[in-house]
Amino acid sequence: MELQILTMRTYILLFIVLLFSSCEKVLDLNLDKTAPKIVIESVFTNVSLRHTVSVSSTANFEASNAKIPVSGAILTLIEENGPTLTYTETSPGIYSSTRYRGVPGRKYTLNVTVNGKTYSASSVMPMPVPIKSLSQAELSFFNETRKIVKVNYADPIGIPNYYYSRVFINNVKRDDFFVESDRFNDGKDVQNNIFIDDPELKVGDVVRVQLLTIDQYVYRYLFSITQITGNGGPPTAPANPTSNFNNGALGFFSASTSTEETRVID
Numbered sequence: 001m002e003l004q005i006l007t008m009r010t011y012i013l014l015f016i017v018l019l020f021s022s023c024e025k026v027l028d029l030n031l032d033k034t035a036p037k038i039v040i041e042s043v044f045t046n047v048s049l050r051h052t053v054s055v056s057s058t059a060n061f062e063a064s065n066a067k068i069p070v071s072g073a074i075l076t077l078i079e080e081n082g083p084t085l086t087y088t089e090t091s092p093g094i095y096s097s098t099r100y101r102g103v104p105g106r107k108y109t110l111n112v113t114v115n116g117k118t119y120s121a122s123s124v125m126p127m128p129v130p131i132k133s134l135s136q137a138e139l140s141f142f143n144e145t146r147k148i149v150k151v152n153y154a155d156p157i158g159i160p161n162y163y164y165s166r167v168f169i170n171n172v173k174r175d176d177f178f179v180e181s182d183r184f185n186d187g188k189d190v191q192n193n194i195f196i197d198d199p200e201l202k203v204g205d206v207v208r209v210q211l212l213t214i215d216q217y218v219y220r221y222l223f224s225i226t227q228i229t230g231n232g233g234p235p236t237a238p239a240n241p242t243s244n245f246n247n248g249a250l251g252f253f254s255a256s257t258s259t260e261e262t263r264v265i266d
Contacts, residue, residue: 069093157187
C-alpha cells in the first residue's frame with residue numbers, strides 16, 4: 001500500500017514537472033528579437049508657429065525603453081484644398097515645418113518616408129473650444145491634502161468633442177496624457193480636474209495648460225495609452241494602441257485647435 005502511494009506521488013510530481021516544463025517552452029517568445037517599429041508623434045495646430053514631428057524607432061525588447069531618433073526621413077504635410085508643407089530635420093529625429101497656421105474644418109495628411117517606406121496619417125482639425133479659466137482646488141487622499149488644477153470650458157452642444165490637455169509645470173511639459181470626451185458632458189460647462197504627480201504641485205508653481213481639440217481617432221489612441229500606463233485608472237494589459245498611421249507605424253498625428261491659460265499656484 002505504501003509503495004502504491006509513493007508511486008502515485010511520483011507520477012503526480014512528474015506530471016507537475018512536465019506541465020511547467022511545457023509552459024516554459026510555450027512562453028519562450030524571443031521578444032528580444034522583435035523587429036523595431038517606427039514611432040511618429042505630431043500635433044499640428046491653428047496657431048502660427050513652426051510645427052514639429054518626432055520620428056523614432058523602438059528598441060529590442062531587452063534593450064532600453066528609450067526611443068532611438070530616426071534621421072534622414074522625408075516629411076510633407078498636405079492641407080486639403082491648400083498648400084503642401086515640407087519639414088526640415090532640426091535635431092536627430094526632430095523635424096520642423098515653416099511657420100504656418102492650420103484651418104479648422106480642413107483635413108491634413110502627414111506623410112513620413114523612412115528608408116523608402118511611407119507612413120501616412122490623416123486628421124480633420126476640429127473647431128476650437130476656448131479655455132474659460134484655470135482654477136485651483138484641494139483634495140484629500142488618505143489624510144494628505146493635494147493641490148489640483150481645474151480646466152474650465154464650455155462644451156459645444158450636439159457635437160461629439162474630444163480633448164487633450166497638454167500640461168506644463170514651470171515651462172516643463174509633463175509626459176502624461178490628459179484626455180477627455182463629452183460623452184457625459186455634451187453642451188455643459190466642464191471643470192476637468194488635472195492631477196499632478198511626482199512632484200506634486202506646490203505654492204509658486206506656474207501651471208500652463210494647452211487645451212487641444214482632437215478627432216475621435218487620436219482620442220482613442222491617447223485614451224488607450226492612459227489605460228496601459230494607469231494614468232486614467234488601474235493599468236491594463238500592455239498592447240500597442242491603434243495608431244492612425246498606416247504601414248505598421250506607432251504614434252499619432254493630430255490636427256488640433258489650441259487655446260491656453262496660465263495660473264500660479266497659491
